Amino acid sequence: MSENPPVLTSEPDVVAGADEAPIILSTQNITKVFPGTVALDNVSFNVRQGKVNVLIGENGAGKSTLMKILVGVEQPTSGKILLDGREIHLNSPLDAARLGIGIIYQELNLCANLSVVDNIFLARELRRRGLIDRKVQRQRTRELVSRLEQRIDPDALVGDLRIGQQQIIEIAKALAQDVRILIMDEPTSALSAAEVEILFRVIRELKSYGVTIIYISHKLEELLQIGDYITVLRDGRKVVEVEAAGVTVPWLIERMVGRSLVSMFAHQERQPGKVMLKVENLTLPRPGGGYVLDHVSFELREGEILGFYGLMGSGRSDLLDCLAGLLPPTAGSIWLNGAPVTSTTVSERIREGVVLVPEDRQNFGLVPTLSVMDNMLLASLKNYIEGFFLARRQEKSVTEQQIKELSIRVANPQQPITALSGGNQQKVVVSKCLLTRPQILLLDEPTRGIDVGAKQEIFDIMSRLADQRYGVIFVSSELKEILAMSDRVLVMSKGRLTGEFTAQEATEEKLVAASAVGHGPSNGDNWNGREA
Amino acid sequence: MNSARVGRSRRITQTDVMQFLLRGRAFIALILVLLVFSILQPGFLGPDNVIIMVKHTAIWALLAIGMTFVILTGGIDLSVGSIVGLTGMIAGGLINEGIIIPQLGIAIYPHTWMVLAISLLVGTLIGSVSGLVITRFKVAPFIATLGMLYVARGMAGLRNDGYTFPNLVGQPEYGNTGFEILGAGHFLGFNYAGEYVKLYYSIWILVAFALIAYFVTSRLPFGRHVYAIGGNENTAELSGVRVNRAKVIVYSISGFCAAMVGLIITSQLVAAHPRTGDTYELTAIAAVVLGGTSLDGGRGSILGTVIGALVITVLTDGLVTLGLSTFWQNVAKGAVIVAAVIIDQLQARWQEQIALQQQQELG
Ligand SMILES: Nc1ncnc2c1ncn2[C@@H]1O[C@H](COP(=O)(O)OP(=O)(O)OP(=O)(O)O)[C@@H](O)[C@H]1O
Ligand SMILES: [Mg+2]
Numbered sequence: 001m002s003e004n005p006p007v008l009t010s011e012p013d014v015v016a017g018a019d020e021a022p023i024i025l026s027t028q029n030i031t032k033v034f035p036g037t038v039a040l041d042n043v044s045f046n047v048r049q050g051k052v053n054v055l056i057g058e059n060g061a062g063k064s065t066l067m068k069i070l071v072g073v074e075q076p077t078s079g080k081i082l083l084d085g086r087e088i089h090l091n092s093p094l095d096a097a098r099l100g101i102g103i104i105y106q107e108l109n110l111c112a113n114l115s116v117v118d119n120i121f122l123a124r125e126l127r128r129r130g131l132i133d134r135k136v137q138r139q140r141t142r143e144l145v146s147r148l149e150q151r152i153d154p155d156a157l158v159g160d161l162r163i164g165q166q167q168i169i170e171i172a173k174a175l176a177q178d179v180r181i182l183i184m185d186e187p188t189s190a191l192s193a194a195e196v197e198i199l200f201r202v203i204r205e206l207k208s209y210g211v212t213i214i215y216i217s218h219k220l221e222e223l224l225q226i227g228d229y230i231t232v233l234r235d236g237r238k239v240v241e242v243e244a245a246g247v248t249v250p251w252l253i254e255r256m257v258g259r260s261l262v263s264m265f266a267h268q269e270r271q272p273g274k275v276m277l278k279v280e281n282l283t284l285p286r287p288g289g290g291y292v293l294d295h296v297s298f299e300l301r302e303g304e305i306l307g308f309y310g311l312m313g314s315g316r317s318d319l320l321d322c323l324a325g326l327l328p329p330t331a332g333s334i335w336l337n338g339a340p341v342t343s344t345t346v347s348e349r350i351r352e353g354v355v356l357v358p359e360d361r362q363n364f365g366l367v368p369t370l371s372v373m374d375n376m377l378l379a380s381l382k383n384y385i386e387g388f389f390l391a392r393r394q395e396k397s398v399t400e401q402q403i404k405e406l407s408i409r410v411a412n413p414q415q416p417i418t419a420l421s422g423g424n425q426q427k428v429v430v431s432k433c434l435l436t437r438p439q440i441l442l443l444d445e446p447t448r449g450i451d452v453g454a455k456q457e458i459f460d461i462m463s464r465l466a467d468q469r470y471g472v473i474f475v476s477s478e479l480k481e482i483l484a485m486s487d488r489v490l491v492m493s494k495g496r497l498t499g500e501f502t503a504q505e506a507t508e509e510k511l512v513a514a515s516a517v518g519h520g521p522s523n524g525d526n527w528n529g530r531e532a
Numbered sequence: 533m534n535s536a537r538v539g540r541s542r543r544i545t546q547t548d549v550m551q552f553l554l555r556g557r558a559f560i561a562l563i564l565v566l567l568v569f570s571i572l573q574p575g576f577l578g579p580d581n582v583i584i585m586v587k588h589t590a591i592w593a594l595l596a597i598g599m600t601f602v603i604l605t606g607g608i609d610l611s612v613g614s615i616v617g618l619t620g621m622i623a624g625g626l627i628n629e630g631i632i633i634p635q636l637g638i639a640i641y642p643h644t645w646m647v648l649a650i651s652l653l654v655g656t657l658i659g660s661v662s663g664l665v666i667t668r669f670k671v672a673p674f675i676a677t678l679g680m681l682y683v684a685r686g687m688a689g690l691r692n693d694g695y696t697f698p699n700l701v702g703q704p705e706y707g708n709t710g711f712e713i714l715g716a717g718h719f720l721g722f723n724y725a726g727e728y729v730k731l732y733y734s735i736w737i738l739v740a741f742a743l744i745a746y747f748v749t750s751r752l753p754f755g756r757h758v759y760a761i762g763g764n765e766n767t768a769e770l771s772g773v774r775v776n777r778a779k780v781i782v783y784s785i786s787g788f789c790a791a792m793v794g795l796i797i798t799s800q801l802v803a804a805h806p807r808t809g810d811t812y813e814l815t816a817i818a819a820v821v822l823g824g825t826s827l828d829g830g831r832g833s834i835l836g837t838v839i840g841a842l843v844i845t846v847l848t849d850g851l852v853t854l855g856l857s858t859f860w861q862n863v864a865k866g867a868v869i870v871a872a873v874i875i876d877q878l879q880a881r882w883q884e885q886i887a888l889q890q891q892q893e894l895g
Contacts, residue, residue, distance in 0.1 A: 326770060350772035364770050369763035369830035378760055379771035381753035389751040432771065 020243075021228075024049040024212055025070070025101075025181055030079030032065055032236075034419065036411030039065040040076070041236040046229075047181065052203060052213045054223045054244065057233035058256055058451040059423025060409040063216050064106050066233070067183050070214075071096040071103045102179035106186045106216075106422050106449065107362055108166050110173075112159030117141045119158050120173045144172040149198045163360045164190040164312040164477075171199065182206065183214040186422070188222065189449045190359065192311050192477030193512070200226050218423070218451050219478070220249045232256055257453050267484050267503055268463060273302035275338075276471045277354075277440055282322055282332035284315075284495075292318045293329065294495040300440065303469040305462055307476065307486030309511045315495040316475040317359050320442045323473070324356035325349035336440075350379060353439030357430055357446050359475070365429035366417055373399040373413040376428050380435040402431040406457055423450040430458060441465060443474035447481060459485055479508045493517045558823050558839040561872055565843055569850035576853055579727035585849050587800070590734035591793050593841035595816035596823070597745045598789030600837045601782040603820050604749070606762040606829025607666065607673035609783060612790040612816055614684035615658055616809025619651040619794030621688045624697030624804025626650060627708055641706035648714070652791045658684055659787020663780030677783075681813070688806040697804040715800030734796045741789065746834045758782060762829025818869045819844045843872075 025047040032040040040062045047053045055063050068074040070081065072090030080087050083099060090096050093103075110119050117137050126133045126140070141154040150168050158166060167190045174182060188196045196219075203213055203226060217223055223230065227244040232255040239255050277300040284293040293315050300306050308316045321327040323334065325346040334341040336352060343349055346356075358364035367375055376399055377384065384394045399413045406427045410420060417425060426449055433441065443462070447455045462472050462485060476482050482489055489506045491499035491514035499514030569576045595612055602609045626647045630639035642650065658680060665676040702708035718730035749755035757778050760768040769775045793812075798804045823840025825832025847868055851861040 324770070345774070346770055347772040347774050355772075356770065358770055363764070364766045367760045367763035367767050367830070370759060374756060374759070378756065378768070378773070381756055385753070389747065390753065390756070436772070 021048040021051050026082045028080045030076045033077045043238050049212050050210045051228035052215050052226050054227035054230045055216045060421040061233040062236040067185050100180035102174050102177050103183040104170050104174045104187050110158045115155050117154045120176050181212045185216045272304035275299045276302050278335040280333045282329050284329050291495040300471045303466050304487045305466050305472045307482040307489045309482050310492035310515045314492040316492050317444050320444050350436050355433045355436045355438040356442040357433045359444035368418050371414045372417050375417045376432050379432050426450050440471040491515050558836050562843050565846045573853050579725045585845050589845045590738040592819050592844050593738050593838050594789050594793050596819035596837045596841045598786035599816045599820050601785045604758045604762045605782050609786045610677040610813050611680035613809040613812035614681045615655050615790035616794040617688040618684045619655045619791040620798035620804040620808050621691040623647050623651040627700045627702050628697045641708045644708050644710050655791020656784045656788040659783040660780050663783035667776035667779050700802050712802045822872050
């Protein structure tokens with residue numbers, strides 16, 4: 001373990017110095033107890049005016065709970081909240097909104113059946129003579145969306161948008177309100193690098209208007225880039241509060257986890273075997289013109305980790321959906337171990353050994369009414385039948401083993417899944433898929449919302465599967481992850497494959513360039529005009 | 533110091549009691565209605581009344597068990613009352629007229645067992661048609677089964693031009709006698725307040741159905757799938773659950789249960805009337821909801837439903853014995869149902885608070 005002193009410009013737990021921004025909002029000795037868990041233990045958290053106040057910690061450290069207390073969704077068991085030095089009592093999000101505190105929740109809070117405009121102005125409809133002023137609302141929406149440099153139809157139904165776009169809408173919704181303090185709980189978990197850059201531009205703009213930001217993320221480089229102050233939580237306790245300048249990633253990890261992690265982004269050489277999966281000319285037209293998938297062909301070999309990179313909406317997720325049997329492709333063929341795949345349903349694909357860890361955890365990964373255990377075993381129930389019935393004992397032992405293997409933080413396996421922190425829910429979804437004993441594991445943004453330690457665990461699982469000659473396909477928006485994990489990287493843009501690189505060839509620049517092919521100048525940085 | 537500790541331990545027992553009361557909500561409701569009616573009407577728990585209630589319980593509970601499967605998936609089945617009527621008419625027709633083959637000018641009288649089997653099959657098929665309409669054509673369950681409510685009721689009337697099939701005892705020379713045994717026959721019984729209370733076959737059928745349903749919902753993968761579909765259909769699908777198949781099965785189960793009830797009632801009356809079972813679907817839904825099953829799907833239990841059916845029976849029969857007008861009966865029934873659901877909504881909140889309180893008492 002490295003005993004190097006951390007690079008620091010200021011001591012932990014400093015009091016506001018002369019040049020430090022004033023504290024606008026603070027919690028004092030907040031404790032929050034849930035049945036079976038102490039989520040927050042005596043936390044005093046300071047939020048500095050006009051700055052980006054970063055909050056980090058492992059999955060289940062209590063970050064989201066603290067934020068829910070700051071917006072009145074949850075009430076503290078004990079402790080005080082001070083705004084501008086005065087104690088406030090928040091009984092509902094409405095109270096917080098009145099005080100100018102807004103939040104982008106970790107789990108998206110949008111109505112799938114309503115349009116983008118209706119979602120953005122939900123419960124804050126702009127009116128003219130008592131009626132909703134659709135024209136102005138649509139106009140504002142267009143402005144907001146273009147401020148985030150996206151092209152999303154204001155009248156599109158939110159349910160039809162990909163999760164990354166939904167996250168953009170969630171951000172736009174928060175921007176539509178004039179807030180003094182904006183809380184962002186993992187706003188970028190479903191965004192790729194380009195969109196994150198845009199969000200950061202918007203955050204800097206907000207800062208220049210004096211808006212205070214509280215920012216939560218598991219993407220550490222990102223935090224150091226945007227943060228001004230960093231507070232670390234571990235097991236519900238505050239570990240340290242420092243100025244961001246001078247802080248390094250390894251130091252942060254050590255604060256978060258309590259030990260230092262060995263290099264997580266080291267590529268491992270593997271010797272892929274024979275072709276397992278062959279995809280030929282997979283095509284899926286987009287209703288209203290163009291392609292979601294445009295004649296995609298590729299191969300996956302035994303013991304290979306194949307990474308897919310691309311911008312939001314490039315078709316990566318749709319490709320995985322097709323492979324998992326969720327979307328029927330209109331044309332093209334899939335071959336599994338040399339035999340053409342004719343099955344059309346997810347359950348058949350799972351039996352053939354292809355399973356998907358979906359990108360949208362809430363809507364496709366979890367059953368909120370079921371317990372942790374029932375969620376985990378849902379896809380592999382037939383393995384636990386003894387005689388005629390499900391064998392409880394076997395179910396329990398498998399669950400406990402998984403909880404241990406993936407270090408899932410849970411009070412007991414019968415807990416409702418909704419009582420788990422976001423990252424721990426993700427681990428449950430991954431373990432559900434692993435329990436089907438797949439030959440080919442499809443992972444769509446598997447590290448979404450999980451902490452460094454858990455990321456490492458998921459990468460270990462992927463490596464282990466590959467070493468055991470399984471095939472792994474994974475989609476990620478994190479360049480570093482893609483580069484570290486993949487034996488081969490395929491890049492998609494607008495439904496087409498626009499690049500293929502071996503682990504040796506691949507570099508960040510090449511991937512970014514390939515992902516921008518076919519996009520207009522606004523998206524391409526120095527790579528525009530490369531389209532033939 | 534000492535007194536503080538005493539106070540603390542007393543509070544814990546208090547919360548424990550509260551929690552127990554809330555968990556057994558349907559059971560408490562049952563005891564309450566029983567109490568209220570036996571106070572208001574001293575003869576309420578007398579043998580005659582108990583015999584009637586036992587019979588009625590079987591009917592409501594059987595319908596409600598089928599309905600529970602449907603509601604657990606997040607659906608609803610409005611057609612069960614009509615299926616009760618239609619299957620009764622089908623059984624009645626088979627016994628009194630047989631299967632007429634006009635080309636040959638003859639009628640075949642199936643054996644009584646065949647009559648039962650055909651009627652159950654028809655009920656199941658009607659359920660599966662609803663299920664297919666819902667899954668293949670993406671019609672909302674409310675609409676699909678509302679349509680089936682009208683279609684099946686219409687067919688029940690068409691079967692005999694709106695007339696009753698009376699006197700369903702069959703004829704010895706056709707070998708189709710004995711239909712009335714289903715409703716009137718009994719197996720075992722007990723002495724109660726000086727009279728012999730028979731345990732009719734319908735009670736045993738209920739016990740068998742309830743046990744099977746209990747094991748299916750709690751111990752078979754299919755049951756888990758039903759809960760998962762009600763909780764989040766997308767996730768279920770992506771986890772390899774054959775969602776459409778499971779849905780067709782639950783509507784078939786509901787149709788089967790309704791057909792069973794149709795047969796029991798027809799046999800009890802020894803006559804089939806096309807309007808039998810009118811609005812029974814609503815009573816069945818009420819029983820399910822009273823038993824704590826959420827109409828959103830994904831939450832609930834067979835045990836709860838059986839207790840819910842008991843509550844409905846006691847409530848309905850109790851109001852009748854009080855001699856209230858049917859108008860007042862309806863008012864009271866509706867109020868109790870809604871009140872029970874309000875308690876259900878509150879209980880989740882209370883339980884959370886109690887758990888929290890316990891935590892703080894301990895910590
Ligand atoms: N409603 C609840 N009931 C019981 N326990 C809860 C509830 N909500 C949160 N918890 C528990 O509180 C702890 C903190 O959860 P929280 O969601 O704040 O974590 P987090 O730091 O946001 O994690 P992540 O990075 O995974 O989002 C977890 O152990 C979680 O299981
Ligand atoms: Mg969180």
